[in-house]
Amino acid sequence: SQKIEQNSEALNIQEGKTATLTCNYTNYSPAYLQWYRQDPGRGPVFLLLIRENEKEKRKERLKVTFDTTLKQSLFHITASQPADSATYLCALDDPATGANNLFFGTGTRLTVIP
Amino acid sequence: GAGVSQSPSNKVTEKGKDVELRCDPISGHTALYWYRQSLGQGLEFLIYFQGNSAPDKSGLPSDRFSAERTGGSVSTLTIQRTQQEDSAVYLCASSEGRGGYNEQFFGPGTRLTVL
Numbered sequence: 427s428q429k430i431e432q433n434s435e436a437l438n439i440q441e442g443k444t445a446t447l448t449c450n451y452t453n454y455s456p457a458y459l460q461w462y463r464q465d466p467g468r469g470p471v472f473l474l475l476i477r478e479n480e481k482e483k484r485k486e487r488l489k490v491t492f493d494t495t496l497k498q499s500l501f502h503i504t505a506s507q508p509a510d511s512a513t514y515l516c517a518l519d520d521p522a523t524g525a526n527n528l529f530f531g532t533g534t535r536l537t538v539i540p
Numbered sequence: 541g542a543g544v545s546q547s548p549s550n551k552v553t554e555k556g557k558d559v560e561l562r563c564d565p566i567s568g569h570t571a572l573y574w575y576r577q578s579l580g581q582g583l584e585f586l587i588y589f590q591g592n593s594a595p596d597k598s599g600l601p602s603d604r605f606s607a608e609r610t611g612g613s614v615s616t617l618t619i620q621r622t623q624q625e626d627s628a629v630y631l632c633a634s635s636e637g638r639g640g641y642n643e644q645f646f647g648p649g650t651r652l653t654v655l
Contacts, residue, residue, distance in 0.1 A: 430582070458640035469544070469631050469646030470583070477641075515582070519640025526590065526638040527573060527599070530583035 428453050428520045430531040438537045439506055447501040447534045449516030455494045456518035460528065461501050464513045473514075474501075506538045542566070544647035546632050552653045553622055561617045561650045565634030572609055573635075573644060574617050578628040586630075589615065590638050622654045 433448035449459070457478050462470035476483045476492045476499065483490045489502040503510050513535045517528040545564045553559050565572050574586040585599040589609040600606070604622075609615040619626055629651050633644040 435580075456640060460640070460643065467648070469633070469648050470644075471646070472643035475641065475643060517583075526571070526596065527585045527588050528640060528644065529585070530575075532580070532582040 428456075428518065428529045430516065430518065430529060432514075432516060432531040432534045434534060435532070436535045436537065438539060441506060441508060441538050441540050443506055445503040445506050445510070445536055445538070447514050447516075447536065449499040449501065449531055451497050451518060454520060454522035455497065457521050459490075459492055459499050459516065459518045461488075461490055461499075462515045462517060462530075464515060464533065470515055503536075508538045508540050511537050544632055544634055544645050546630075546647035546650050548650060549648065550651045550653075552655065554655050555624060556621055558618065558620045559622055559652065561619075561630050561632075561652070563615045563617070563632030563634075563647060565613065565615070565632070566645055567613075569634035569636055569645070570612070571635045571638050571642065572615050573633045574607055574615070575631045575633065576628045577631055577649070583631065586617070588638075619652075622652075624654050627652055627654045 429452040431450045460475045461473045464470040474490045487504045491500045513533040515533045517530045547562045570591045572589040575583040587607045588596040604620045607617045629649040631649045633646045635642040635644045
C-alpha cells in the first residue's frame, strides 16, 4: 500500500517568511494529490488539488508543486501569518488499487511566530 | 449551506459497551467516508459509501466495527464491545462523487474515549 511521509512533525517560522512543507510517497504515483488544513478540535479543510500532469498550482498565498519523478509534493505559504498556524495534511489516491478513498499523511504542524 | 455534522461531539464509554456515532453529510453528496484519527497519527480510512453501491469496508479494523447509510444520506458507525484502543477521534466526510479528484468536506468529528 501507499506510504506517505510529511517532513518533520513540527515547523516553526517567522511571520512574513515562506513556509515550505514536504509530502513524499513511496509507491505508485497518484492521479491526484490534495492538501488540507486542520485546526485543533476540527476536521480537515480542503485547500488545493493538483493533478499528476500539473507541475504547479496556486491559490492566493498558497502554491503546490508536484514532481512525479521525485515522488514529492511541496506546499508553500508565502508571506506567512500567525493565522496560518495549523496542521497541514497531504492526501492522495492510489490508482494501483483502484480505491476511491484518499490516503492521508500524518501532517506537519506549522507555527508562525509573530 | 450546512456542512457535515456529527454527533455526539464527545462520547465517553466503558470498555465492552457498544457505541453509535452519527454523520449527516452535505445534502446531495453521494460519497461518504469514515476515518479514525488517533493522537499523533494520520487519518485512517475505515469505510466508504457511494450512492447505492455496496460499501468499501476494506479499512474496518475488526468485525466489531460496522456502518450503515440509510436512504443515501445519514450514516451511523457502530462499534460493538468497545476496547481502549478504540479511543480516537472519528471523522466523517462527504464529497460530490468518488475518486481523488473530489475534495472531501469533513465534519468536526466525534471524540471517543473508552475507559
